[in-house]
Amino acid sequence: MFAKIQELLEKESSCERTDLPDRVKMKVQDFDLWYDDIQALKSVDMDVEENKVTAIIGPSGCGKSTLIRSLNRMNDTIPSVRTEGKVWLDGYNIYDDVTDCVDIRRKVGMVFQKPNPFPFSIENNVFYGCEVNGMDVDKDKTVERCLKQAAIWDEVKDRLDENALSLSGGQQQRLCIARALATEPEVILMDEPCSALDPIATAKIEDLIDELKKDYTVVIVTHNMQQAARVSDYTAYMYLGELIEFGKTTQIFENPKKKSTEKYITGRFG
Amino acid sequence: MPKEFEKVISRSSKDKIVQAIFFGIATFSVLIISFIFIFLFIRAYPAIEEFGMGLLSSDWNVSRNEFGLFPALYGSIFIAIGALLVSVPLGLGVAIYLSEIASNKIRMILKPIIELLAGIPSIVYGFIGAILLGRFLYDTFAMRGVNSFLAAMLILGIMALPIIISLSDDAMKSVPKDMKDASLALGATKWQTIRKVTIPGAISGISSAVIMGMGRAIGETMAVMLIIGSVMKMPVPFFNIFDTGNTLTALIAVHMGESHGIIISVLFTAGIMLFTIVAIMSIISDILQTRTKEKFEGKR
Amino acid sequence: MSLRKIIALWIFIVSAGVAIYGFWNLYNQSEIGYWTMAGSLLLISVVCYASGIHHHIISKRQKGLPMLVYGTFVLSAAALSIYIPNPLDLRPWEIYVRIPNSFFFSLFMLLSGLFGAYLSFRPFYDYKKEGAQVGAYYVFYLTLLFTLFPLFLIIFNIVTRGMGGITWEFLTQDIVSMGEEGGVFPAILGTLAMISLTAIIVLPLGVGTAIYLAEYAKKGLAVRVIRTAVNILQGTPSIVHGLFGYAFFVLILFDGKKCLLAGALTLAILTLPIVTRSAEEALNSIPGELRDASLALGATKWQTIRKMVLPPSLPGILTGTVLGLGRAAGETAPIMFTAVYFSGAGTPSSLLKPVQALPYHLLSLYRLVGYRDVEQQAWATALILLMIVLGINFIAIILREKYRQRF
Numbered sequence: 001m002f003a004k005i006q007e008l009l010e011k012e013s014s015c016e017r018t019d020l021p022d023r024v025k026m027k028v029q030d031f032d033l034w035y036d037d038i039q040a041l042k043s044v045d046m047d048v049e050e051n052k053v054t055a056i057i058g059p060s061g062c063g064k065s066t067l068i069r070s071l072n073r074m075n076d077t078i079p080s081v082r083t084e085g086k087v088w089l090d091g092y093n094i095y096d097d098v099t100d101c102v103d104i105r106r107k108v109g110m111v112f113q114k115p116n117p118f119p120f121s122i123e124n125n126v127f128y129g130c131e132v133n134g135m136d137v138d139k140d141k142t143v144e145r146c147l148k149q150a151a152i153w154d155e156v157k158d159r160l161d162e163n164a165l166s167l168s169g170g171q172q173q174r175l176c177i178a179r180a181l182a183t184e185p186e187v188i189l190m191d192e193p194c195s196a197l198d199p200i201a202t203a204k205i206e207d208l209i210d211e212l213k214k215d216y217t218v219v220i221v222t223h224n225m226q227q228a229a230r231v232s233d234y235t236a237y238m239y240l241g242e243l244i245e246f247g248k249t250t251q252i253f254e255n256p257k258k259k260s261t262e263k264y265i266t267g268r269f270g
Numbered sequence: 271m272p273k274e275f276e277k278v279i280s281r282s283s284k285d286k287i288v289q290a291i292f293f294g295i296a297t298f299s300v301l302i303i304s305f306i307f308i309f310l311f312i313r314a315y316p317a318i319e320e321f322g323m324g325l326l327s328s329d330w331n332v333s334r335n336e337f338g339l340f341p342a343l344y345g346s347i348f349i350a351i352g353a354l355l356v357s358v359p360l361g362l363g364v365a366i367y368l369s370e371i372a373s374n375k376i377r378m379i380l381k382p383i384i385e386l387l388a389g390i391p392s393i394v395y396g397f398i399g400a401i402l403l404g405r406f407l408y409d410t411f412a413m414r415g416v417n418s419f420l421a422a423m424l425i426l427g428i429m430a431l432p433i434i435i436s437l438s439d440d441a442m443k444s445v446p447k448d449m450k451d452a453s454l455a456l457g458a459t460k461w462q463t464i465r466k467v468t469i470p471g472a473i474s475g476i477s478s479a480v481i482m483g484m485g486r487a488i489g490e491t492m493a494v495m496l497i498i499g500s501v502m503k504m505p506v507p508f509f510n511i512f513d514t515g516n517t518l519t520a521l522i523a524v525h526m527g528e529s530h531g532i533i534i535s536v537l538f539t540a541g542i543m544l545f546t547i548v549a550i551m552s553i554i555s556d557i558l559q560t561r562t563k564e565k566f567e568g569k570r
Numbered sequence: 571m572s573l574r575k576i577i578a579l580w581i582f583i584v585s586a587g588v589a590i591y592g593f594w595n596l597y598n599q600s601e602i603g604y605w606t607m608a609g610s611l612l613l614i615s616v617v618c619y620a621s622g623i624h625h626h627i628i629s630k631r632q633k634g635l636p637m638l639v640y641g642t643f644v645l646s647a648a649a650l651s652i653y654i655p656n657p658l659d660l661r662p663w664e665i666y667v668r669i670p671n672s673f674f675f676s677l678f679m680l681l682s683g684l685f686g687a688y689l690s691f692r693p694f695y696d697y698k699k700e701g702a703q704v705g706a707y708y709v710f711y712l713t714l715l716f717t718l719f720p721l722f723l724i725i726f727n728i729v730t731r732g733m734g735g736i737t738w739e740f741l742t743q744d745i746v747s748m749g750e751e752g753g754v755f756p757a758i759l760g761t762l763a764m765i766s767l768t769a770i771i772v773l774p775l776g777v778g779t780a781i782y783l784a785e786y787a788k789k790g791l792a793v794r795v796i797r798t799a800v801n802i803l804q805g806t807p808s809i810v811h812g813l814f815g816y817a818f819f820v821l822i823l824f825d826g827k828k829c830l831l832a833g834a835l836t837l838a839i840l841t842l843p844i845v846t847r848s849a850e851e852a853l854n855s856i857p858g859e860l861r862d863a864s865l866a867l868g869a870t871k872w873q874t875i876r877k878m879v880l881p882p883s884l885p886g887i888l889t890g891t892v893l894g895l896g897r898a899a900g901e902t903a904p905i906m907f908t909a910v911y912f913s914g915a916g917t918p919s920s921l922l923k924p925v926q927a928l929p930y931h932l933l934s935l936y937r938l939v940g941y942r943d944v945e946q947q948a949w950a951t952a953l954i955l956l957m958i959v960l961g962i963n964f965i966a967i968i969l970r971e972k973y974r975q976r977f
């Protein structure tokens with residue numbers, strides 16, 4: 001109790017810093033993560049380049065979701081999680097004690113596997129992030145900008161006050177992307193954003209990702225290797241909590257250096 | 271081949287019989303509800319026939335054969351509202367704490383403790399309320415006697431807590447985690463998420479909890495009877511929480527043992543009123559609860 | 571360590587101290603002078619002013635305003651309350667109470683302290699979102715505290731006041747001269763007999779209903795009606811059960827005579843929805859694949875239920891039943907007109923004879939308090955009743971924990 005107050009009182013010092021190489025937006029450095037006693041990430045190192053799409057692939061249960069959720073400290077919401085190592089964002093360590101994970105999540109937006117709009121109107125869904133972060137922006141303009149960026153404006157512009165749950169699955173997912181854009185993030189994380197969608201909706205989202213990388217840095221988890229090959233510039237291959245290989249997508253897919261990567265890419269892992 | 275077939279048929283027809291038996295058992299609850307209503311009505315009928323709307327007046331005078339139940343009805347509702355003013359803020363606070371904030375370990379400790387609150391018999395609440403709380407208020411406010419609406423409201427407020435806590439806890443737990451995650455991922459704090467996503471999502475479940483709590487307070491008998499004093503009159507002025515009065519439940523409990531003839535019938539009328547009010551509340555709360563569940567299940 | 575945080579911490583400490591002091595005085599009904607109250611409130615306003623001025627003037631930020639407003643508010647409340655008459659006599663308005671100054675003063679201290687502590691989190695976290703969150707958490711902790719406090723008071727009082735009355739004689743002797751002498755043995759026995767009988771009646775009914783709802787029919791009109799009936803039954807006031815028990819069991823089935831069986835039947839109706847619901851929950855927690863696997867092997871539905879579904883859900887069903895019985899053991903209203911006599915019933919000898927029961931005995935004793943010397947006996951009876959009921963609940967919780975581990 002007393003130690004905690006002491007700690008809170010002294011929590012004024014500044015955040016740990018480093019200089020990242022040019023064009024590197026985020027850097028994961030020697031990062032470990034445990035769920036209770038089970039180690040789900042084993043000293044992962046990875047660079048995320050600015051205005052590029054980085055894909056994370058690997059078999060089920062290898063830790064893709066865990067890794068991507070580490071990039072905006074969403075894992076903090078699970079009580080059993082313990083971490084070691086650093087993740088740098090623009091040269092700041094987001095795992096430093098003084099960083100506010102709420103601020104991090106504003107800068108690093110996230111789109112989930114299942115579309116999860118809130119049960120309120122479309123425009124309130126989009127504006128939610130601005131509202132909770134106390135951002136002083138014009139509501140209508142923000143809603144329009146984000147919905148346009150997420151390529152869903154034309155479909156919903158006449159029904160902005162309708163409940164978001166009435167949209168189709170693919171529309172819901174694009175709405176979730178629009179919602180993530182509203183807080184003006186710099187990085188967008190997507191955890192299998194298309195796995196609950198049909199091929200046409202998937203194609204729309206993929207086009208959208210291509211658009212988004214002009215303004216944002218995108219990290220995407222996917223099960224679908226064609227998708228990774230289509231949309232990403234860099235690919236990370238994970239297996240059993242380790243990052244086995246990381247490199248340009250063309251290199252990973254055309255001439256992987258590791259046997260394990262090659263096996264996975266050529267389809268020998270179920 | 272035919273022989274084996276026969277066996278299958280007989281086994282499955284036996285299954286039909288078993289199912290019919292279970293259906294029979296299951297209809298028991300429906301039967302009981304109808305029986306309660308019918309038998310209460312049979313006993314209440316003489317009074318309803320004799321006094322009609324006079325039963326809803328506020329004049330109760332046994333020697334003049336006046337049996338207006340309004341003071342008791344008013345008392346029941348007055349106390350229930352007062353009890354809710356105590357239990358809703360406390361109950362919601364605890365429910366939010368339990369379902370959204372407390373760690374699993376703390377939750378495991380707190381839940382049984384709160385169930386303990388539900389486990390204490392109402393006669394014990396009544397005894398404590400009359401002897402300790404009644405005397406405490408009597409001393410503090412120099413009242414005329416130990417019985418008061420205030421004491422009843424406070425005790426009933428405590429008694430309604432467990433049901434409000436557990437039902438709102440359920441309601442908030444039924445808001446999908448990925449919705450809460452989405453809010454956190456947008457940079458909302460946990461408290462903002464609770465305020466803007468969890469509570470609005472669970473609102474019909476929470477209202478159902480409040481209604482159930484109110485039903486509990488209206489139907490509570492022994493505790494109220496000992497604390498309120500059961501004097502058949504309206505509080506003067508009507509909002510006077512320091513006055514004594516009566517409730518439907520206390521009226522029945524006190525007079526049933528020592529009355530004869532038509533009064534018994536009047537008491538059964540009070541019982542029907544009580545049963546109807548609480549049954550309607552149960553139905554409303556049930557509908558609200560189902561609505562919360564369907565809201566999120568029908569999503570995909 | 572910034573000045574802002576230190577001032578905020580001081581606001582918290584001073585406010586919490588004043589709140590605790592006010593609560594303590596409220597609880598003890600102690601006399602509090604005007605100057606004690608005014609001094610405490612002055613302390614709060616001083617620290618609030620310090621924080622407000624620091625923020626507003628020195629740091630040149632607008633956010634200190636609430637602190638200045640609150641400081642002024644507390645100060646003026648303290649100043650104005652000198653005009654509260656002592657005691658505040660409401661009799662001219664036909665409300666027969668006289669509220670002494672001490673009550674208001676303690677209340678002011680409690681409330682202003684609690685709110686001051688609440689405000690202290692914002693400056694501590696530099697007016698960020700986090701401060702609002704910690705403030706909200708503080709409110710939740712308070713609600714928890716105010717929920718647990720009465721529970722503690724109730725248990726503490728019953729245990730300390732009842733302990734003295736519990737002797738071996740009290741537990742084992744007959745009730746003599748309406749409880750003033752002797753013990754409560756017949757009442758204990760009566761209660762135990764009644765709930766055992768209730769268990770025997772309610773178990774098949776409740777489990778049967780649950781099996782129908784969980785295994786046979788999940789949808790449809792009949793199910794809706796049954797479910798609604800169970801819900802209504804669950805909400806039905808216990809006094810209504812008592813009236814029904816009297817109108818149906820006593821008057822029609824047993825010729826106008828109260829008896830053990832009538833009481834147990836009434837309690838069975840009271841516990842039926844509790845047993846049904848928990849049994850249904852237990853059945854629903856059995857994974858569906860288990861049933862499919864059994865059905866696919868050619869077992870009939872009933873065989874599947876009997877062999878695959880019932881055994882693992884038994885602990886859950888028992889837990890619910892035991893919880894329901896705990897509730898039944900403490901009920902007074904349903905047995906008052908159906909089963910109990912307040913004296914002279916003796917130990918239960920037949921299903922068709924009236925009995926004594928602990929909750930009703932407590933009621934009888936309460937009615938004698940002030941006329942005869944029975945308060946000690948009443949507390950002791952309350953303690954025994956509480957121990958029986960909580961003991962039953964404890965068994966249920968242990969059962970449930972065991973059951974949790976299995977799945």
Ligand SMILES: Nc1ncnc2c1ncn2[C@@H]1O[C@H](COP(=O)(O)OP(=O)(O)OP(=O)(O)O)[C@@H](O)[C@H]1O
Nearest residue numbers: 035038040059060061062063064065066067078080
């Ligand atoms: N909340 C949790 N508690 C405990 N263990 C977990 C938790 N979440 C994930 N794990 C474990 O951590 C490992 C990695 O899980 P993760 O969800 O990151 O895999 P994934 O690569 O995203 O799999 P998928 O492709 O199936 O989504 C798995 O072995 C999983 O069992």
Ligand SMILES: [Mg+2]
Nearest residue numbers: 064065066191
């Ligand atoms: Mg995953």
